[in-house]
Amino acid sequence: MKKYYIRTFGCQMNINDSQKMAGMLKTLGYEPARDWEDADIILVNTCSVREKPDQKVLSALGEFKKIKNKKPDAVIGVCGCLAQRAGYEILQKAPFVDMVFGTTNIHHLPKLLEEALQGNKAVEILEDIDQNETELDKYPTVRENRYTAYVTVMRGCDKKCTYCIVPYTRGKERSRRIGEILQEVQWLIDDGVKEIHLIGQNVTAYGKDLGDVRFVDLLYAVADVEGVERIRFTTGHPRDLDEETIKAMAEIPQICEHLHLPIQAGSDRILKAMERGYTQKEYLEKIELLKKYIPDISLSTDIIVGFPGETYEDYMETIKVLKEVEYDQVFAFKYSPRPGTPAAQMPMTEDPKTLSKWLNDLILMQKEITFKKNLQYEGKTVEVLVEEEKEGRFVGRTRTNKLVHIEGRNNLLGEIVDVKVTKVNRFSLEGEAIEQLV
CATH class of the missing domain: 3.80.30.20 (tm_1862 like domain)
Known part of the structure; x- marks a missing residue:
């Protein structure tokens, strides 16, 4: 089965766009790669709010270029805000890129990918909003x-x-x-x-x-x-x-x-x-x-x-x-x-x-x-949605968006639990699930 890898820069909108593109690729029969070196298609979803993300994109593309040595037919694509603003410039700086498309035509990915797989440069940067x-x-x-x-x-x-x-x-x-x-x-x-x-x-x-x-x-x-x-x-x-x-x-x-x-x-x-x-x-x-x-x-x-x-x-x-x-x-x-x-x-x-x-x-x-x-949270009980397990502990967020590392039983994932805060760090909290204390 063919595999994809998506590198995302920028805001929540870019993250959500990448999640949608992953959904498209899944619909097309692709599965996620462990890392970019294992991928058949690499997509770089870009940000253009500041200069630093621009530089990071070009640096990442320089690294991803190496996949062409291992897989000459691999497709490298650039999309998102930087592609919308400077797509043709990207192609000049990174001519090995196969596909460039902007922010309003992400839904055209299947068509553009098909074109790139046929060995053509697939470039689509729309000046106006795509009504579809x-x-x-x-x-x-x-x-x-x-x-x-x-x-x-x-x-x-x-x-x-x-x-x-x-x-x-x-x-x-x-x-x-x-x-x-x-x-x-x-x-x-x-x-x-x-x-x-x-x-x-x-x-x-x-x-x-x-x-x-x-x-x-x-x-x-x-x-x-x-x-x-x-x-x-x-x-x-x-x-x-x-x-x-x-x-x-x-x-x-x-x-x-x-x-x-x-x-x-x-x-x-x-x-x-x-x-x-x-x-x-x-x-x-x-x-x-x-x-x-x-x-x-x-x-x-x-x-x-x-x-x-x-x-x-x-x-x-x-x-x-x-x-x-x-x-x-x-x-x-x-x-x-x-x-x-x-x-x-x-x-x-x-x-x-x-x-x-x-x-x-x-x-x-x-x-x-x-x-x-x-x-102010020290010793208090907070409500936490447990989102993942990492290094033997559960991790979630309070309603006030505080990151909490939790000691708890094995089935906390996806639960909303009360947590007693036992330690306060500069950027996070630590605590124990109430169920474990009673």
């Missing part, structure tokens, strides 16, 4: 995690953040119909999934392009599917998070007490230059509402350090937000100019060494905040 892209959603997902699953509810983004390449690589916002989403949710529940993670480039804007449905309607509808025990969603834009959605988060028992809400910067001047569409005060008001309705909520965010024009005073406004909100987790990166975005034309005001120091200082501060937040 929802065909992708009809394929099953092949997941490593049996008990949690991503469900794409919308694609694309209508925001025009000056640093962001996503609107150019993923296109405008397109929401799926609730009926289609609920059908996929039901398939996943029937397959043993207990936690549904709704995803989109701007998931809280769901339904605005349809005009007759809202994100809160989707949340209540998914919660009504029998067997859905947990619901999460990522990623929402602060502008689209309203009080009605926050109330729904508090009212629906399956929705987990965790939210990722990117701020990107704390300075109003930089937020305006980014065209984020809110001020620091407006963002903090959303945080205040979340904590009012969901007192135990854990929060995470994205931060860009060193956006063009950012001064030390601007940076300190971000630090101020960090201290005030006390996020459980922060994903912080140094600004990376993306070709074709407005910010790429803006002059930098600080040298790279200074920006690296700012970033390192921020990360060190956040590490202390994260540890402080984790210490």
Whole structure:
């Protein structure tokens, strides 16, 4: 039987796209390879949000090229956001690549693969949205995690953040119909999934392009599917998070007490230059509402350090937000100019060494905040969905998205169990299943 290997870079959307492509390949009779050297087809699903993933893709392709020595007929394909933005450039840098396709025509993989297997270069990078892209959603997902699953509810983004390449690589916002989403949710529940993670480039804007449905309607509808025990969603834009959605988060028992809400910067001047569409005060008001309705909520965010024009005073406004909100987790990166975005034309005001120091200082501060937040769990009992077994212990996540390593009996996989926290680490918790203690 022919085998496939998929290397994925980037966000949850890319992960879900890879799971769908794995489902397509399974439908075509392929099985997963142990590693890339054992594969007959290698797919690299790419990200283009920052420069570093671009470099990682080219490095990976240089390694994968070696398979041609062992299997001359092996197919190497590149897809995803970098392929959408710079597919022809990839072919110039890596002429051994057999197949390149963009973000809106992933469902054409079977046709493109057939073309590549015939010895032709299979290249398809569509400038416009393929109206049949929802065909992708009809394929099953092949997941490593049996008990949690991503469900794409919308694609694309209508925001025009000056640093962001996503609107150019993923296109405008397109929401799926609730009926289609609920059908996929039901398939996943029937397959043993207990936690549904709704995803989109701007998931809280769901339904605005349809005009007759809202994100809160989707949340209540998914919660009504029998067997859905947990619901999460990522990623929402602060502008689209309203009080009605926050109330729904508090009212629906399956929705987990965790939210990722990117701020990107704390300075109003930089937020305006980014065209984020809110001020620091407006963002903090959303945080205040979340904590009012969901007192135990854990929060995470994205931060860009060193956006063009950012001064030390601007940076300190971000630090101020960090201290005030006390996020459980922060994903912080140094600004990376993306070709074709407005910010790429803006002059930098600080040298790279200074920006690296700012970033390192921020990360060190956040590490202390994260540890402080984790210490609040010491000795407490938490609800954990057990997702895997690793090195003799079970691993799962709390409703607040804390990673927990568990001592327990042999049949905990897939169960939602109460765990007594016995040890707190900087980035995880350890504990014992209550059943084992009684």
